[in-house]
Amino acid sequence: MLKGEVVYLFAFDVADEIRTEKVSKILSKKAMPFEVQADRTFPKDIPFYKPLTIEPRPHSWKVGGLPLHIVVRVYDVGVVSLMISVPFEVQTVGDLMKFHELVLDNEKPLDAAAYELCADVVKNLQEYIVKGSEKVGIPEAYTVFTFQGIGETTHVGQWVDKHRQEIAGLLAETEPEKLSPQQIDETFRHFISFTQEDATIIDWDSALVVDLSGPPQDLLHVLELANLQLEELVLMDERLDRYLDRAYDDLEKTRPYFSGLARRGLAKLRRFRMDVTKITDDVSNISKFFGDWYLARVYLAARERFHLATWKESIQSRLSNLDHFYEVLRAEANESWMLVLEFLIVLLFVVDLLAVFLKD
Numbered sequence: 369m370l371k372g373e374v375v376y377l378f379a380f381d382v383a384d385e386i387r388t389e390k391v392s393k394i395l396s397k398k399a400m401p402f403e404v405q406a407d408r409t410f411p412k413d414i415p416f417y418k419p420l421t422i423e424p425r426p427h428s429w430k431v432g433g434l435p436l437h438i439v440v441r442v443y444d445v446g447v448v449s450l451m452i453s454v455p456f457e458v459q460t461v462g463d464l465m466k467f468h469e470l471v472l473d474n475e476k477p478l479d480a481a482a483y484e485l486c487a488d489v490v491k492n493l494q495e496y497i498v499k500g501s502e503k504v505g506i507p508e509a510y511t512v513f514t515f516q517g518i519g520e521t522t523h524v525g526q527w528v529d530k531h532r533q534e535i536a537g538l539l540a541e542t543e544p545e546k547l548s549p550q551q552i553d554e555t556f557r558h559f560i561s562f563t564q565e566d567a568t569i570i571d572w573d574s575a576l577v578v579d580l581s582g583p584p585q586d587l588l589h590v591l592e593l594a595n596l597q598l599e600e601l602v603l604m605d606e607r608l609d610r611y612l613d614r615a616y617d618d619l620e621k622t623r624p625y626f627s628g629l630a631r632r633g634l635a636k637l638r639r640f641r642m643d644v645t646k647i648t649d650d651v652s653n654i655s656k657f658f659g660d661w662y663l664a665r666v667y668l669a670a671r672e673r674f675h676l677a678t679w680k681e682s683i684q685s686r687l688s689n690l691d692h693f694y695e696v697l698r699a700e701a702n703e704s705w706m707l708v709l710e711f712l713i714v715l716l717f718v719v720d721l722l723a724v725f726l727k728d
Contacts, residue, residue, distance in 0.1 A: 369457060371517035373437075373583070374467040376452040376478060377510040377592050379599040380486045383446035384499035384643065388420050391496055394442065394489060397422040402441060402589070419443045429481065430473045440489060445650045446498075447596050448486050450507075451588065452478065461534040464513055468541050468574075479509065508599035511574040512591060513538065514584060524567045524578045532556065539571040558669040562662045570669050590663050594670035600651040601679035604644065608686035611640060612693065641690055644683070 391399050401418035419441040429436045429452075437453040458464055470478040487504050490497070521527045528535065536555040537544030558570040565580040568587065575591060577584050671677065 369459065369517065369519060370461070370463075370515060371455075371457050372513070372515040373453045373455050374464065374470075375512040375514055375588055376450075376454075376470070376482070377512065377588075377595050378450040378452070378479070378482045378486070378507040379509075379592075379596040380448045380450075380483075380490075380504055380507045381446060381599055381603050382448050382486070382490045382501055382504060383497040385446050385497075386442055386444050386493060387496040387498065388442055388444045391420055391442065391493065394420065394422045394440065395424055395492055397424060399442070419449070424485070426481075426485070428472065428474050428476075431470065433473065438485070440485070441592070442489070442493065443596065445596075445600065446500075447600065448489050449592055449596055450482050450485065451592060452482065461531055461538055462544065464538055465541070467513070468511065479507075482507070505603075508595055508602070510591065510595045512588060513574065513576045514588070515576075515578040516580060516582065518578060518580070522580065523564050524580065525561060525564060528559075528567050528569070528578070535569060535576055539569065539574050539576060541573070558673055560662075560665055560669055568666055568669075570666070570673050572673055575670075586663060587666055590667045591670055594667060594674055594676070597651050597671075597676055598674045598679070601676060601683060604651075605679060605682050605686065608644065608683060608690070612686060612689055616693070641687065644687060644690075 393399060399420040399422055402421040403418065421439060421441050424438055424440060425435065426438070429438065431454055434455060439451040439453075441449045441451070443449065454467065454470065456464065456467065472478060472481060483504060486507070490500070490504060494500070518524070518527050532552055533544045533547065536547050536552040539555055540547065540551065555571055556569060560568045560570075566584075567576075567578045569576045570591075577587060579587070
Protein backbone atom coordinates (compact mmCIF):
# COMPACT_ATOMS: atom_id res chain seq x y z
CA MET A 369 0.00 0.00 0.00
CA LEU A 370 1.32 3.43 -1.00
CA LYS A 371 0.37 6.35 1.22
CA GLY A 372 0.97 10.06 0.89
CA GLU A 373 -0.37 13.27 -0.60
CA VAL A 374 -0.61 14.85 -4.02
CA VAL A 375 0.37 18.50 -3.65
CA TYR A 376 -0.75 21.01 -6.26
CA LEU A 377 1.21 24.27 -6.54
CA PHE A 378 -0.35 27.32 -8.20
CA ALA A 379 1.57 30.59 -8.62
CA PHE A 380 -0.58 33.61 -9.60
CA ASP A 381 1.05 36.88 -10.63
CA VAL A 382 -1.37 39.55 -9.40
CA ALA A 383 0.70 42.74 -9.10
CA ASP A 384 4.13 44.33 -9.31
CA GLU A 385 4.28 44.43 -5.52
CA ILE A 386 2.26 43.61 -2.41
CA ARG A 387 3.02 45.54 0.78
CA THR A 388 3.07 42.46 2.99
CA GLU A 389 4.52 44.34 5.95
CA LYS A 390 1.18 46.12 6.35
CA VAL A 391 -1.00 43.00 6.08
CA SER A 392 -2.27 41.53 9.34
CA LYS A 393 -5.18 39.39 8.10
CA ILE A 394 -6.07 37.61 4.89
CA LEU A 395 -9.64 36.36 4.40
CA SER A 396 -10.31 37.14 8.08
CA LYS A 397 -7.45 34.87 9.17
CA LYS A 398 -4.31 36.10 10.91
CA ALA A 399 -1.40 36.07 8.46
CA MET A 400 1.83 34.60 9.83
CA PRO A 401 5.34 34.58 8.31
CA PHE A 402 6.23 31.15 6.98
CA GLU A 403 9.12 29.42 8.73
CA VAL A 404 11.19 26.82 6.90
CA GLN A 405 11.71 23.80 9.16
CA ALA A 406 14.74 21.99 7.81
CA ASP A 407 15.69 18.76 9.56
CA ARG A 408 19.17 18.53 8.07
CA THR A 409 22.15 20.44 9.38
CA PHE A 410 22.59 23.90 7.92
CA PRO A 411 24.56 27.07 8.81
CA LYS A 412 23.01 29.43 11.34
CA ASP A 413 22.10 33.10 10.84
CA ILE A 414 20.85 32.49 7.28
CA PRO A 415 18.33 35.19 6.18
CA PHE A 416 15.17 33.23 5.34
CA TYR A 417 12.54 34.69 3.05
CA LYS A 418 9.22 34.59 4.92
CA PRO A 419 6.02 35.06 2.90
CA LEU A 420 2.74 35.63 4.73
CA THR A 421 0.77 32.41 5.20
CA ILE A 422 -2.79 31.40 6.05
CA GLU A 423 -4.63 28.06 5.94
CA PRO A 424 -8.26 28.58 4.86
CA ARG A 425 -10.76 25.69 5.06
CA PRO A 426 -13.48 26.09 2.41
CA HIS A 427 -16.31 23.65 3.15
CA SER A 428 -16.83 22.73 -0.51
CA TRP A 429 -13.21 21.68 -1.11
CA LYS A 430 -13.49 17.91 -0.71
CA VAL A 431 -12.43 14.86 -2.68
CA GLY A 432 -14.03 11.53 -1.81
CA GLY A 433 -15.63 13.23 1.16
CA LEU A 434 -12.24 14.19 2.61
CA PRO A 435 -11.38 17.89 3.07
CA LEU A 436 -8.30 19.22 1.30
CA HIS A 437 -5.47 20.98 3.07
CA ILE A 438 -4.96 24.46 1.63
CA VAL A 439 -2.09 26.86 2.25
CA VAL A 440 -2.13 30.39 0.84
CA ARG A 441 1.12 32.35 0.74
CA VAL A 442 1.45 35.99 -0.26
CA TYR A 443 4.80 37.24 -1.58
CA ASP A 444 5.83 40.87 -1.72
CA VAL A 445 6.95 40.38 -5.35
CA GLY A 446 3.26 40.43 -6.29
CA VAL A 447 2.53 36.70 -6.27
CA VAL A 448 -0.18 34.70 -4.52
CA SER A 449 0.81 31.03 -4.19
CA LEU A 450 -1.56 28.18 -3.36
CA MET A 451 -0.44 24.79 -2.04
CA ILE A 452 -3.31 22.28 -2.09
CA SER A 453 -2.82 18.78 -0.67
CA VAL A 454 -4.95 15.69 -1.36
CA PRO A 455 -4.30 12.49 0.66
CA PHE A 456 -4.14 9.14 -1.12
CA GLU A 457 -3.84 5.42 -0.46
CA VAL A 458 -3.25 3.35 -3.60
CA GLN A 459 -1.88 -0.03 -4.55
CA THR A 460 0.42 0.99 -7.41
CA VAL A 461 2.17 4.08 -8.73
CA GLY A 462 0.00 3.92 -11.85
CA ASP A 463 -3.14 4.40 -9.73
CA LEU A 464 -2.01 8.00 -9.16
CA MET A 465 -2.41 8.93 -12.83
CA LYS A 466 -5.98 10.12 -12.20
CA PHE A 467 -4.70 12.84 -9.87
CA HIS A 468 -3.22 14.82 -12.77
CA GLU A 469 -6.70 16.22 -13.50
CA LEU A 470 -8.42 16.54 -10.12
CA VAL A 471 -12.12 17.36 -9.81
CA LEU A 472 -13.72 18.25 -6.46
CA ASP A 473 -16.79 16.47 -5.10
CA ASN A 474 -18.92 19.44 -6.22
CA GLU A 475 -17.75 18.68 -9.81
CA LYS A 476 -15.62 21.81 -10.03
CA PRO A 477 -12.11 21.34 -11.47
CA LEU A 478 -9.39 22.07 -8.94
CA ASP A 479 -7.72 24.71 -11.12
CA ALA A 480 -11.03 26.62 -11.41
CA ALA A 481 -11.51 26.50 -7.62
CA ALA A 482 -7.92 27.69 -7.13
CA TYR A 483 -8.53 30.61 -9.50
CA GLU A 484 -11.61 31.69 -7.51
CA LEU A 485 -9.74 31.44 -4.20
CA CYS A 486 -6.89 33.57 -5.54
CA ALA A 487 -9.40 36.17 -6.79
CA ASP A 488 -10.89 36.35 -3.28
CA VAL A 489 -7.42 36.82 -1.77
CA VAL A 490 -6.59 39.60 -4.25
CA LYS A 491 -9.88 41.37 -3.53
CA ASN A 492 -9.15 41.15 0.19
CA LEU A 493 -5.64 42.62 -0.28
CA GLN A 494 -6.64 45.37 -2.70
CA GLU A 495 -5.43 48.28 -0.53
CA TYR A 496 -1.95 46.73 -0.20
CA ILE A 497 -1.43 45.98 -3.90
CA VAL A 498 0.86 48.14 -6.05
CA LYS A 499 0.21 48.19 -9.81
CA GLY A 500 -2.17 45.27 -9.69
CA SER A 501 -3.25 43.29 -12.74
CA GLU A 502 -6.66 44.04 -14.23
CA LYS A 503 -7.64 40.42 -13.60
CA VAL A 504 -6.03 37.29 -12.21
CA GLY A 505 -4.18 35.54 -15.01
CA ILE A 506 -3.47 31.90 -15.76
CA PRO A 507 -1.20 30.49 -13.05
CA GLU A 508 1.98 28.47 -13.31
CA ALA A 509 0.91 25.05 -12.00
CA TYR A 510 3.04 22.18 -10.73
CA THR A 511 2.15 18.81 -9.21
CA VAL A 512 4.17 16.98 -6.55
CA PHE A 513 3.46 13.36 -5.60
CA THR A 514 4.71 12.88 -2.04
CA PHE A 515 5.02 9.46 -0.37
CA GLN A 516 5.27 8.84 3.37
CA GLY A 517 4.69 5.10 3.05
CA ILE A 518 5.78 2.63 0.35
CA GLY A 519 4.70 -0.64 1.93
CA GLU A 520 7.17 -2.70 3.95
CA THR A 521 10.17 -1.28 2.12
CA THR A 522 12.43 1.10 4.04
CA HIS A 523 15.19 1.46 1.45
CA VAL A 524 13.76 4.11 -0.84
CA GLY A 525 16.51 3.86 -3.46
CA GLN A 526 15.78 0.18 -4.08
CA TRP A 527 12.05 0.88 -4.34
CA VAL A 528 12.67 3.67 -6.87
CA ASP A 529 14.93 1.44 -8.99
CA LYS A 530 12.26 -1.26 -9.03
CA HIS A 531 9.55 1.17 -10.21
CA ARG A 532 11.55 3.38 -12.59
CA GLN A 533 9.26 2.87 -15.57
CA GLU A 534 6.07 3.43 -13.56
CA ILE A 535 7.47 6.58 -11.97
CA ALA A 536 8.58 7.95 -15.34
CA GLY A 537 5.13 7.25 -16.77
CA LEU A 538 3.44 9.03 -13.86
CA LEU A 539 5.61 12.15 -14.15
CA ALA A 540 5.33 12.23 -17.95
CA GLU A 541 1.57 11.51 -17.73
CA THR A 542 2.04 8.71 -20.26
CA GLU A 543 1.47 4.97 -20.22
CA PRO A 544 4.74 3.56 -18.82
CA GLU A 545 5.10 0.78 -21.40
CA LYS A 546 5.12 3.38 -24.20
CA LEU A 547 8.13 5.26 -22.83
CA SER A 548 11.53 4.78 -24.41
CA PRO A 549 14.62 4.06 -22.28
CA GLN A 550 15.95 7.50 -23.23
CA GLN A 551 12.84 9.22 -21.86
CA ILE A 552 13.03 7.24 -18.63
CA ASP A 553 16.68 8.26 -18.23
CA GLU A 554 15.73 11.88 -18.91
CA THR A 555 13.05 11.76 -16.19
CA PHE A 556 15.62 10.50 -13.69
CA ARG A 557 18.29 13.00 -14.70
CA HIS A 558 17.38 15.06 -11.62
CA PHE A 559 17.26 12.30 -9.01
CA ILE A 560 18.39 13.49 -5.57
CA SER A 561 18.64 11.62 -2.27
CA PHE A 562 20.01 12.49 1.18
CA THR A 563 19.44 9.28 3.15
CA GLN A 564 18.13 5.79 2.41
CA GLU A 565 14.70 7.05 3.53
CA ASP A 566 14.19 9.78 0.96
CA ALA A 567 14.30 10.43 -2.76
CA THR A 568 13.31 13.30 -5.05
CA ILE A 569 12.77 13.10 -8.81
CA ILE A 570 12.08 16.45 -10.49
CA ASP A 571 10.51 16.60 -13.95
CA TRP A 572 9.20 19.51 -16.01
CA ASP A 573 5.51 19.33 -15.11
CA SER A 574 5.56 17.30 -11.89
CA ALA A 575 7.84 15.73 -9.28
CA LEU A 576 7.88 12.67 -7.05
CA VAL A 577 9.11 12.96 -3.46
CA VAL A 578 9.51 10.06 -1.04
CA ASP A 579 10.26 10.87 2.60
CA LEU A 580 9.54 8.16 5.15
CA SER A 581 10.32 10.53 8.04
CA GLY A 582 7.24 12.70 7.41
CA PRO A 583 5.76 15.36 5.13
CA PRO A 584 8.60 17.18 3.29
CA GLN A 585 7.36 20.73 3.91
CA ASP A 586 10.77 22.34 3.46
CA LEU A 587 11.33 20.62 0.11
CA LEU A 588 7.83 21.53 -1.07
CA HIS A 589 8.58 25.17 -0.28
CA VAL A 590 11.71 25.00 -2.44
CA LEU A 591 9.67 23.69 -5.38
CA GLU A 592 7.04 26.36 -4.68
CA LEU A 593 9.69 29.09 -4.97
CA ALA A 594 11.10 27.67 -8.19
CA ASN A 595 7.58 27.47 -9.64
CA LEU A 596 6.92 31.06 -8.54
CA GLN A 597 10.12 32.27 -10.19
CA LEU A 598 9.18 30.53 -13.42
CA GLU A 599 5.79 32.29 -13.39
CA GLU A 600 7.36 35.70 -12.84
CA LEU A 601 10.15 35.28 -15.38
CA VAL A 602 7.84 34.03 -18.13
CA LEU A 603 5.40 36.90 -17.58
CA MET A 604 8.22 39.46 -17.43
CA ASP A 605 9.64 38.15 -20.70
CA GLU A 606 6.22 38.41 -22.36
CA ARG A 607 5.72 41.89 -20.92
CA LEU A 608 9.05 43.06 -22.32
CA ASP A 609 8.18 41.60 -25.73
CA ARG A 610 4.90 43.50 -25.85
CA TYR A 611 6.46 46.73 -24.64
CA LEU A 612 9.31 46.63 -27.14
CA ASP A 613 7.00 45.79 -30.05
CA ARG A 614 4.74 48.71 -29.15
CA ALA A 615 7.70 51.06 -28.64
CA TYR A 616 9.29 50.22 -32.00
CA ASP A 617 5.93 50.68 -33.74
CA ASP A 618 5.57 54.12 -32.17
CA LEU A 619 9.09 55.04 -33.21
CA GLU A 620 8.45 54.00 -36.82
CA LYS A 621 5.09 55.77 -37.12
CA THR A 622 5.83 59.19 -35.60
CA ARG A 623 8.69 61.61 -35.10
CA PRO A 624 7.03 64.60 -33.36
CA TYR A 625 10.07 65.37 -31.18
CA PHE A 626 9.21 69.01 -30.75
CA SER A 627 5.84 68.20 -29.16
CA GLY A 628 7.48 66.53 -26.19
CA LEU A 629 6.98 62.90 -27.29
CA ALA A 630 10.69 62.19 -27.04
CA ARG A 631 10.92 63.63 -23.54
CA ARG A 632 7.86 61.70 -22.35
CA GLY A 633 9.04 58.55 -24.11
CA LEU A 634 12.46 58.72 -22.48
CA ALA A 635 10.93 59.23 -19.05
CA LYS A 636 8.56 56.28 -19.59
CA LEU A 637 11.43 54.07 -20.75
CA ARG A 638 13.49 54.94 -17.68
CA ARG A 639 10.62 54.10 -15.34
CA PHE A 640 9.88 50.84 -17.14
CA ARG A 641 13.58 49.85 -17.12
CA MET A 642 13.77 50.48 -13.38
CA ASP A 643 10.55 48.54 -12.70
CA VAL A 644 11.72 45.53 -14.70
CA THR A 645 15.14 45.51 -13.03
CA LYS A 646 13.63 45.77 -9.54
CA ILE A 647 11.10 42.99 -10.10
CA THR A 648 13.73 40.70 -11.66
CA ASP A 649 16.10 41.26 -8.73
CA ASP A 650 13.35 40.74 -6.16
CA VAL A 651 12.26 37.48 -7.79
CA SER A 652 15.86 36.22 -7.83
CA ASN A 653 16.49 37.24 -4.22
CA ILE A 654 13.67 35.16 -2.73
CA SER A 655 15.74 32.01 -3.27
CA LYS A 656 18.88 33.35 -1.55
CA PHE A 657 18.16 31.66 1.75
CA PHE A 658 19.15 28.07 1.16
CA GLY A 659 21.70 27.40 3.89
CA ASP A 660 20.53 23.79 3.89
CA TRP A 661 22.75 22.30 1.19
CA TYR A 662 20.33 19.49 0.39
CA LEU A 663 17.56 22.02 -0.25
CA ALA A 664 20.02 23.99 -2.34
CA ARG A 665 20.63 20.88 -4.48
CA VAL A 666 16.89 20.44 -4.92
CA TYR A 667 16.51 24.08 -5.92
CA LEU A 668 19.39 23.89 -8.41
CA ALA A 669 17.81 20.80 -9.97
CA ALA A 670 14.43 22.54 -10.23
CA ARG A 671 16.08 25.66 -11.64
CA GLU A 672 17.74 23.61 -14.38
CA ARG A 673 14.58 21.61 -15.12
CA PHE A 674 12.49 24.81 -15.36
CA HIS A 675 15.19 26.54 -17.47
CA LEU A 676 15.15 29.55 -15.14
CA ALA A 677 18.62 30.62 -16.29
CA THR A 678 17.41 30.67 -19.91
CA TRP A 679 14.44 32.83 -19.00
CA LYS A 680 16.74 35.23 -17.12
CA GLU A 681 19.05 35.44 -20.13
CA SER A 682 16.06 36.20 -22.34
CA ILE A 683 14.99 39.01 -20.00
CA GLN A 684 18.52 40.42 -19.94
CA SER A 685 18.51 40.36 -23.74
CA ARG A 686 15.21 42.26 -23.80
CA LEU A 687 16.59 44.77 -21.31
CA SER A 688 19.63 45.28 -23.56
CA ASN A 689 17.26 45.91 -26.47
CA LEU A 690 15.38 48.35 -24.27
CA ASP A 691 18.62 50.18 -23.51
CA HIS A 692 19.40 50.30 -27.23
CA PHE A 693 15.94 51.68 -27.97
CA TYR A 694 16.45 54.28 -25.24
CA GLU A 695 19.76 55.38 -26.79
CA VAL A 696 18.23 55.56 -30.29
CA LEU A 697 15.33 57.66 -29.11
CA ARG A 698 17.60 59.95 -27.12
CA ALA A 699 20.03 60.34 -30.04
CA GLU A 700 17.24 61.18 -32.47
CA ALA A 701 15.75 63.64 -29.99
CA ASN A 702 19.15 65.33 -29.55
CA GLU A 703 19.67 65.48 -33.31
CA SER A 704 16.27 67.08 -33.72
CA TRP A 705 17.01 69.72 -31.11
CA MET A 706 20.42 70.37 -32.68
CA LEU A 707 18.65 70.96 -35.99
CA VAL A 708 16.32 73.43 -34.26
CA LEU A 709 19.27 75.25 -32.68
CA GLU A 710 21.11 75.42 -36.00
CA PHE A 711 17.97 76.79 -37.65
CA LEU A 712 17.64 79.43 -34.91
CA ILE A 713 21.28 80.42 -35.29
CA VAL A 714 20.86 80.83 -39.05
CA LEU A 715 17.62 82.75 -38.47
CA LEU A 716 19.32 85.11 -36.00
CA PHE A 717 22.17 85.63 -38.47
CA VAL A 718 19.69 86.50 -41.25
CA VAL A 719 17.79 88.84 -38.92
CA ASP A 720 21.07 90.51 -37.95
CA LEU A 721 22.00 91.01 -41.63
CA LEU A 722 18.57 92.41 -42.42
CA ALA A 723 18.89 94.79 -39.50
CA VAL A 724 22.27 96.03 -40.82
CA PHE A 725 20.95 96.53 -44.38
CA LEU A 726 17.78 98.24 -43.21
CA LYS A 727 19.79 100.53 -40.95
CA ASP A 728 21.97 101.59 -43.88
